[in-house]
Amino acid sequence: MSVHDELTSVQRCLDDLFRSVGRLENQFGSGGLEMRRVKADADRLRESVALLRDAAPGIERPRRPDLVSIPDTPYDNTLWTDSDDEGLGAHDRHAP
Secondary structure (H helix, E strand, O other): OOHHHHHHHHHHHHEEEEEEEEHHHHHOOOOOOOHHHHHHHHHHHHHHHHHHHHHOOOOOOOOOOOOOOOOOOOOOHHHHOOOOOOOOOOOOOOOO
């Protein structure tokens, strides 16, 4: 397995762990020392895996798409000379 696959597998396991910890918290309450420690340990694991993912070689980060600027100038009205006004009906017809 590649490093990326291993990290993805670990992330899935962590997600399962967090769901289980949430269910335990519902049963035991969140005020006890034991529950707080389990939650803190799970949070620490998630942070550690995130650091490991950042340090892993060869893993490409998801790229944000390039932004496309849209000008504020009005469009050329001749672009719409052969179309009906959508939602308004045709010029020669009336709504019922």
